[in-house]
Amino acid sequence: MSAGVALEAFGLVKRYGGVEALRGANFQARAGEVVALIGDNGAGKSTLVKCLSGAERPDGGEIRLAGERVEFATPTAARRLGVETVYQDLAVAPDLDPAANLFLGREIPRRGLLGKLGMLDKSGMKAQAVEHFRRLGVTLPSIDVPIAALSGGQRQSVAVARAVMWASRVVFMDEPTAALGVVQRERVLEVVRRVRDEGIAVVLISHNMPEVLAVADRIEVLRLGTRVARFTAADATLEQLVAAMTGALTHDEDAA
Ligand SMILES: Nc1ncnc2c1ncn2[C@@H]1O[C@H](COP(=O)(O)OP(=O)(O)O)[C@@H](O)[C@H]1O
Numbered sequence: 001m002s003a004g005v006a007l008e009a010f011g012l013v014k015r016y017g018g019v020e021a022l023r024g025a026n027f028q029a030r031a032g033e034v035v036a037l038i039g040d041n042g043a044g045k046s047t048l049v050k051c052l053s054g055a056e057r058p059d060g061g062e063i064r065l066a067g068e069r070v071e072f073a074t075p076t077a078a079r080r081l082g083v084e085t086v087y088q089d090l091a092v093a094p095d096l097d098p099a100a101n102l103f104l105g106r107e108i109p110r111r112g113l114l115g116k117l118g119m120l121d122k123s124g125m126k127a128q129a130v131e132h133f134r135r136l137g138v139t140l141p142s143i144d145v146p147i148a149a150l151s152g153g154q155r156q157s158v159a160v161a162r163a164v165m166w167a168s169r170v171v172f173m174d175e176p177t178a179a180l181g182v183v184q185r186e187r188v189l190e191v192v193r194r195v196r197d198e199g200i201a202v203v204l205i206s207h208n209m210p211e212v213l214a215v216a217d218r219i220e221v222l223r224l225g226t227r228v229a230r231f232t233a234a235d236a237t238l239e240q241l242v243a244a245m246t247g248a249l250t251h252d253e254d255a256a
């Protein structure tokens with residue numbers, strides 16, 4: 001393991017019936033970096049993320065978290081070890097306010113008897129939420145409205161903020177900006193950068209190559225279920241990325 005490696009996959013295999021979605025895929029995410037995972041449709045990106053976040057069990061290969069071999073039985077098991085995922089389809093509860101969304105499933109009870117009776121520490125959670133949004137630069141028109149009243153970009157920022165709040169090691173983001181306009185997209189990417197700067201490994205799946213080149217530190221390319229290339233983003237060109245995705249170029253730059 002090289003220094004700072006958060007999560008690694010070695011030779012991952014995943015079959016769905018007769019389809020081999022992952023054929024010995026390698027992958028690496030390092031602490032304090034944004035690594036983009038790119039590849040054509042069907043390359044295996046979502047399957048890889050599912051295997052690395054506990055949503056699917058691989059049929060072969062090995063996963064290491066901070067150098068230790070792990071097997072995530074469920075997404076909850078992965079979360080407990082600091083690995084969170086922001087899914088493509090917005091995973092927020094529309095009727096709840098932003099603070100309630102941050103603490104969904106992890107609510108803080110009130111102290112003492114009231115807590116034992118199931119009362120929640122709403123003001124405590126709200127104060128933590130406000131501080132967390134401030135730190136990440138997430139600006140919301142109001143903290144007291146249901147998520148449904150926010151814009152798409154604001155909702156996505158809340159989804160990202162929630163994952164980050166609980167992720168101590170790795171956050172996977174499968175197309176987090178796909179549904180957003182230009183300005184909203186830029187806001188979400190700014191949140192992504194701040195998360196990276198806190199020392200977490202951010203894995204960004206995106207079809208938007210200019211976005212990948214703008215926000216990623218490294219890029220890993222999947223094709224037909226295996227990693228075919230990796231680049232340092234600062235040295236990569238759009239042409240190289242496209243060539244790698246289509247199989248015209250293999251490139252392995254172990255940017256230490
Ligand atoms: N649940 C599933 N059942 C059957 N085939 C699947 C399933 N999920 C993915 N696949 C297949 O695995 C391959 C990789 O898919 P996927 O990981 O979604 O690729 P990507 O996210 O890169 O577009 C594709 O051929 C896809 O059809």
Ligand SMILES: [Mg+2]
Nearest residue numbers: 042045046047
């Ligand atoms: Mg996908």
